[in-house]
Amino acid sequence: MIKSLYPCLWYDGNAKAAADHYCSIFKNSRITAENPMVVTFEINGFKFMGLNGGPHYKFSPATSFVVECETQEEIDYYWEKLGEGGSYNQCGWLDDKFGMSWQIIPAVLQKLMSDPEKAPRVIEAFMQMSKFDIAALENA
Known part of the structure; x- marks a missing residue:
């Protein structure tokens, strides 16, 4: 059985800025973990991962x-x-x-x-x- 299912969003080095932005807009939202590569955050109980993947994908x-x-x-x-x-x-x-x-x-x-x-x-x-x-x- 899988533990969870959530999207990973690919950013060009600004995953933390995006997570901060979304958490400032949606109530009941928060950053749950971060490191130089990824930031995880929740919006109204839904988990997201932001990946600093570079300019390769949009x-x-x-x-x-x-x-x-x-x-x-x-x-x-x-x-x-x-x-x-x-x-x-x-x-x-x-x-x-x-x-x-x-x-x-x-x-x-x-x-x-x-x-x-x-x-x-x-x-x-x-x-x-x-x-x-x-x-x-x-x-x-």
């Missing part, structure tokens, strides 16, 4: 972290904090200043998308959005 949107938000205030907060110094994309996606892709989505999205009548209007609405607007989706 992040891509093929891997992203989803932050499911209950309120518009949460969406606004994570959108601003994680996107600062990075770039904002379509449909709730952003790349942070370290190149990691994030999806900042409303928790209600799954419910809205499961309604066969409403789903096409919801898709049409969010395809026009960068940051999700919960009220606009609910009124679509």
